[in-house]
Amino acid sequence: xxxxxxxxxxxxxxxxxxxxxxxxxxxxxxxxxxxxxxxxxxxxxxxxxxxxxxxxxxxxxxxxxxxxxxxxxxxxxxxxxxxxxxxxxxxxxxxxxxxxxxxxx
Numbered sequence: 001x002x003x004x005x006x007x008x009x010x011x012x013x014x015x016x017x018x019x020x021x022x023x024x025x026x027x028x029x030x031x032x033x034x035x036x037x038x039x040x041x042x043x044x045x046x047x048x049x050x051x052x053x054x055x056x057x058x059x060x061x062x063x064x065x066x067x068x069x070x071x072x073x074x075x076x077x078x079x080x081x082x083x084x085x086x087x088x089x090x091x092x093x094x095x096x097x098x099x100x101x102x103x104x105x
Contacts, residue, residue, distance in 0.1 A: 003028075032072040036079035039064045053091035055084050 003025045010017045026034065042064065044057040061080075070076050 030075070032070065032075050033079050035068050035070065036076045037083070039068065039076075040080055040083045052095040053087060055088055056080070 001023055003023055006022050007017055026037070029037075039061070040056065043060065046054040046057050048054060058080075065073070065076070
């Protein structure tokens with residue numbers, strides 16, 4: 001759900017929006033997190049047949065960090081690791097669903 005959709009639902013229901021329940025927009029994140037998301041999307045994927053997505057290829061990460069002028073390396077790297085972990089987990093779940101679907105046939 002997007003922030004705009006959440007706010008529209010609250011308006012339709014006549015409720016006050018709650019900061020705790022409102023999903024953040026891209027602009028709500030600190031600049032270093034926004035840069036991490038952009039760099040994450042530029043990095044190549046490591047995908048193997050029968051295994052699926054194995055994570056990002058971080059070989060060019062130092063170059064991206066230098067070009068972007070990253071100074072808050074801890075938050076930047078933590079963001080990358082969390083994004084990568086999320087994507088790996090999502091891929092594993094999709095692969096499991098596909099295998100289960102094949103087994104049922």
